[in-house]
Amino acid sequence: MTYLMKATPEAITKAQEARLAIRNGLDIPTAGMAKGMTQANMISLPRDWAFDFLLYAQRNPKSCPILDVCESGSYRTVLAKGADLRTDIPRYCVWENGKLVDEITDATELWAQHPDLVTFLIGCSFTFETPMLEAGIEIRHITDNCNVPMYKTNRLCRPAGRLEGELVVSMRPIPADRVSDAVMISGRFPSVHGAPVHIGSPDALGIKDIMSPDFGSSVRIEEGEIPVFWACGVTPQAAVMRSGVPFAISHAPGHMFITDVPDAAYHV
Amino acid sequence: MTYLMKATPEAITKAQEARLAIRNGLDIPTAGMAKGMTQANMISLPRDWAFDFLLYAQRNPKSCPILDVCESGSYRTVLAKGADLRTDIPRYCVWENGKLVDEITDATELWAQHPDLVTFLIGCSFTFETPMLEAGIEIRHITDNCNVPMYKTNRLCRPAGRLEGELVVSMRPIPADRVSDAVMISGRFPSVHGAPVHIGSPDALGIKDIMSPDFGSSVRIEEGEIPVFWACGVTPQAAVMRSGVPFAISHAPGHMFITDVPDAAYHV
Numbered sequence: 201m202t203y204l205m206k207a208t209p210e211a212i213t214k215a216q217e218a219r220l221a222i223r224n225g226l227d228i229p230t231a232g233m234a235k236g237m238t239q240a241n242m243i244s245l246p247r248d249w250a251f252d253f254l255l256y257a258q259r260n261p262k263s264c265p266i267l268d269v270c271e272s273g274s275y276r277t278v279l280a281k282g283a284d285l286r287t288d289i290p291r292y293c294v295w296e297n298g299k300l301v302d303e304i305t306d307a308t309e310l311w312a313q314h315p316d317l318v319t320f321l322i323g324c325s326f327t328f329e330t331p332m333l334e335a336g337i338e339i340r341h342i343t344d345n346c347n348v349p350m351y352k353t354n355r356l357c358r359p360a361g362r363l364e365g366e367l368v369v370s371m372r373p374i375p376a377d378r379v380s381d382a383v384m385i386s387g388r389f390p391s392v393h394g395a396p397v398h399i400g401s402p403d404a405l406g407i408k409d410i411m412s413p414d415f416g417s418s419v420r421i422e423e424g425e426i427p428v429f430w431a432c433g434v435t436p437q438a439a440v441m442r443s444g445v446p447f448a449i450s451h452a453p454g455h456m457f458i459t460d461v462p463d464a465a466y467h468v
Numbered sequence: 469m470t471y472l473m474k475a476t477p478e479a480i481t482k483a484q485e486a487r488l489a490i491r492n493g494l495d496i497p498t499a500g501m502a503k504g505m506t507q508a509n510m511i512s513l514p515r516d517w518a519f520d521f522l523l524y525a526q527r528n529p530k531s532c533p534i535l536d537v538c539e540s541g542s543y544r545t546v547l548a549k550g551a552d553l554r555t556d557i558p559r560y561c562v563w564e565n566g567k568l569v570d571e572i573t574d575a576t577e578l579w580a581q582h583p584d585l586v587t588f589l590i591g592c593s594f595t596f597e598t599p600m601l602e603a604g605i606e607i608r609h610i611t612d613n614c615n616v617p618m619y620k621t622n623r624l625c626r627p628a629g630r631l632e633g634e635l636v637v638s639m640r641p642i643p644a645d646r647v648s649d650a651v652m653i654s655g656r657f658p659s660v661h662g663a664p665v666h667i668g669s670p671d672a673l674g675i676k677d678i679m680s681p682d683f684g685s686s687v688r689i690e691e692g693e694i695p696v697f698w699a700c701g702v703t704p705q706a707a708v709m710r711s712g713v714p715f716a717i718s719h720a721p722g723h724m725f726i727t728d729v730p731d732a733a734y735h736v
Contacts, residue, residue: 375672376666376668376673377665377666377672379647379664379668380655380663380665380667383647383655383663387648387652387655395651395652396647399644399648399667399694400668401643401644401692401693404644404645404692405644424671426668426669
């Protein structure tokens with residue numbers, strides 16, 4: 201039995217309620233939902249691709265920190281008892297031969313058509329947003345109630361088998377005098393992306409227009425704020441695209457799986 | 469007896485040799501000297517001002533982390549057996565009524581004229597430069613063999629008694645993809661200024677021209693590098709200036725006191 205830190209019953213109830221609302225059709229980005237509970241990125245691949253992906257994650261732990269790998273065909277996870285990974289994510293992306301072919305809110309039917317899917321749940325930077333908020337650091341996409349901006353970079357991850365792809369980053373604008381605190385706080389959560397990979401200088405990451413993210417929403421950057429970039433759990437989707445994986449289901453960027461595990465579990 | 473972590477005999481010998489060369493007239497910035505040994509800022513004030521200063525340091529620990537306070541009149545410190553604070557710093561600033569009136573390389577005579585001086589040794593950000601170098605982060609002023617650039621900011625420290633003054637910061641240009649590492653590494657040394665106080669956006673600190681530091685040398689900032697600002701032990705000198713302290717002796721910015729204590733002693 202995996203050891204997992206337990207959340208309070210009240211916190212678990214909040215997570216369950218959020219998942220139930222999502223199962224019943226709530227389709228919004230999950231940043232700020234069930235505060236204090238760990239959210240996760242999802243990627244499901246045919247069994248034949250599972251080893252390549254596990255190796256890709258192992259070689260790129262900053263962007264692909266694995267929180268759980270489900271049994272082939274299973275939509276259950278140790279991270280949330282009773283949850284159903286086919287329905288409990290607000291929005292899914294469907295990939296064929298590396299192309300996004302559909303966005304759906306219920307993956308039950310697709311799961312039935314692909315009975316050998318291996319599902320990976322991957323750490324999400326939302327985990328350290330709560331302690332950052334508690335330290336008085338504004339999280340712009342939570343303030344403005346929109347999705348976090350995410351960018352494909354010019355940095356390639358270390359390839360594994362048939363998989364290769366760019367590092368994807370999320371961005372939060374942070375006042376210059378709080379960047380250091382943001383690094384220290386997020387650095388305490390190494391298994392959910394940890395400290396930023398890049399601070400300022402979007403050009404150097406190959407980001408041409410910071411106001412045009414590849415995924416999610418653009419957010420205001422105020423005078424005196426520095427764009428701070430964290431490795432992002434959308435990185436597997438970039439690998440699916442670039443590597444032409446024949447079939448995959450993923451969460452839609454920013455639309456995460458809410459677990460029953462408290463953020464504190466990933467605090468070193 | 470204060471507990472102090474001991475350096476190796478070889479390292480202590482290197483520190484002693486550096487102090488001896490300085491005592492014999494070597495007058496250069498000390499960054500990179502006796503690598504791995506803690507360097508300190510110095511400020512000596514008349515006994516009547518000692519309490520105000522100690523309180524000022526206590527209220528502004530990020531810029532004025534005290535490593536030792538010598539007995540009134542004493543030029544000895546527990547940080548380096550046999551060292552003489554009147555001669556073992558390459559260059560001293562002499563202050564009268566808040567004005568810089570002289571720069572000297574031997575303070576023995578002045579010390580005799582002011583027999584009640586209380587001397588404070590204050591942590592220096594050079595301490596975390598060695599682990600930053602070991603992590604492959606270039607320290608520009610070491611590469612270019614010049615003094616670290618330092619700036620008076622528009623941030624006032626918390627006053628204490630008759631003392632008030634601006635926060636002074638040191639600046640190191642760091643590539644955007646290493647800023648996070650620089651924060652994490654320096655953050656492990658809270659008693660020698662710790663993590664940066666400001667990252668990017670010099671304007672917000674009231675720094676009008678990053679190439680014209682108030683103390684030390686200007687350094688190159690290359691494409692893709694972010695100016696990173698740490699609280700600086702020259703902050704007491706800014707307080708001496710602004711508060712019109714009748715008399716004080718300090719080290720000259722960048723010309724530090726080299727102790728027998730290993731940097732590791734301040735690593736949490």
